[in-house]
Amino acid sequence: MQVVTIKDISKKCGVSPATVSKALNGYGDISEATRELIQKTAQEMHYLPNAAARQLKTNTSHNIGIVYVDQTGSGLAHEYFSGVIDSAKEEAEKRGYDITFISSSIGYGSYVEHCRYRKCDGVLIVSDDFMSRQVQDLVNSEIPTVIIDYIFDGHSSVLSKNVDGSYALTKYLIEKGHRKIAFIHGETTSVTSKRLSGFYNACSEEGIKIPEDYMLEARYHDPDASAEATRKLMMLRTPPTAIMYPDDYSYLGGMMELERLNLSIPDDISVVGFDGIHLSQVVRPKLTTYYQDAPKIGKISVKKLIHTIEHKKTSVAEELEIPGKLLIGGSVAQI
Amino acid sequence: MQVVTIKDISKKCGVSPATVSKALNGYGDISEATRELIQKTAQEMHYLPNAAARQLKTNTSHNIGIVYVDQTGSGLAHEYFSGVIDSAKEEAEKRGYDITFISSSIGYGSYVEHCRYRKCDGVLIVSDDFMSRQVQDLVNSEIPTVIIDYIFDGHSSVLSKNVDGSYALTKYLIEKGHRKIAFIHGETTSVTSKRLSGFYNACSEEGIKIPEDYMLEARYHDPDASAEATRKLMMLRTPPTAIMYPDDYSYLGGMMELERLNLSIPDDISVVGFDGIHLSQVVRPKLTTYYQDAPKIGKISVKKLIHTIEHKKTSVAEELEIPGKLLIGGSVAQI
DNA sequence: ACTTTATTCTAAATCGGTTTCGAACTATCG
């Protein structure tokens, strides 16, 4: 008898399989005595339910899919995303859900089909490409989703307080005496537009007008794009005295470029990032940046997702904003 | 008709479910004509097999478990490990396998039970704690395993050419004129002992004798431990001129400590790491280190695992060593 | 024309649980 089934237990206890199932799942119509007997026997026999059988019958898997794509191909080495996923995983496990990676390459065509095939109860979407057809289809499917760092109407999202973060960084620069502030921002997404408004809010509060050529777009998490933007900025007749980068990782591109241009940070040019990844705190000078609370974002998003799964009818879409923190490094000079 | 089943197809085509199953799975006893009809209809109806049903019957899941634990709690932010996992995931998907994270906290008691519950066809073990009972039990279970960076008798492992790597680093230091070389090495594991022998080989080739107090143990991936070891070394009456660190990440601890001691790298002290993570290439000076080919390690390990799964009888345990590469930075001075 | 053989298909059992509905039994009450 290789693997113990409910039938084996039922025989040993002299009851029907139905009774065993009920006893093990806490149904009310089983007497205390038999329930205890059954539970004890199950323990002794090392009974382990069969996930497939259960899933087949109940049509739920206690399995959460994670769609993870980053266009820049850095994979899990993307520190912010991997931080989110890591804590999401932990939270899911704590609540009895497993995590399966969803891909479109497995031969089932698309994310949706992959999820359906594995009967994921819900999906967490961690991506930087929300325009893709695949992601859109998934979001519009019957599968409960929670989205990180993007907002889809009628769906729950979890993101940082991007307005606040961007505002805080800008304000900090201004306090340090900067007026000529350039913003290399990511491509047009809900996150970007929030960061932009934080930026503009702070500027207009201080009556600062930012010239158009100080606003450049560079893909998130792409050091090369930021390097190029940096170059452009420093070539202007009146270059900025401070540059805001799309994220810490992109900043590395800018850093290299500034090095090449023989400009030293922060004496010749001040810089700030966004994310607060570990890397930004070991480069010299330490980067002043806004820390995104990846662990919390991952945790909250799974919490929300599971709630949505378990209360499908009553659960309502929310946009959850997680506060971050301004990290003061040494990358901004007083002028 | 919410979700299309084999029965729906069978009705539409006027054949039995059995025939549909066979046609879809490439059995030989189906005529070309009906096979084509069935496949076309399946397409049209957007048929998707039910993973649970299939798994229940066949007792295989096309699902690979990943056991991932790191004692230092850095989670997926552990760049080397996450690099391995990322490429493992990609390779698995390419071959039609899904990836599920295995934890012991899900309530099924142990890794083994979790794997059995989900009927993982095989498991990839990425851990830095191979002494744990849980991991041992898993390795000794009936489930096919491939282990990263550790060797269990009779099981397949994938690791870097640690002897070579350590040898190359040491040799490089010696070429640069160093004789007083300290080695902060990780705790006793098969990987560590390989690195130690690479180190000793290089030293004895050059007739260098390393005093005992130059050999310190510090947990892998633990900057604090390395910081402390660094301090001890620099307090010696004759401190070393070069320090080898357990890994790049740990080196950061050493770097901070040297900063505190007001020693500059590489003028006052030369250092090398191990791993070649991104971080080591953005700190200044760039770290000289040995790059471990995480993508290849992940890929090869999944390849081996799937082979083991699909050829259980004939497959034989192997110890696969993946070559890395010496990365020359600016952290070693000529003396 | 009658086996024999090959080809193509199907009936039905099975995997291991869950769940509905009703049976059996006990306790309660008028």
Place this chain on the structure above:
DNA sequence: CGATAGTTCGAAACCGATTTAGAATAAAGT
């Protein structure tokens, strides 16, 4: 004491596929 209600349990259908053993048909051989 008979009817009613409440408690505890089991029979059986079912989820959606796979697979064995054999039926039906067609083709080939003697």
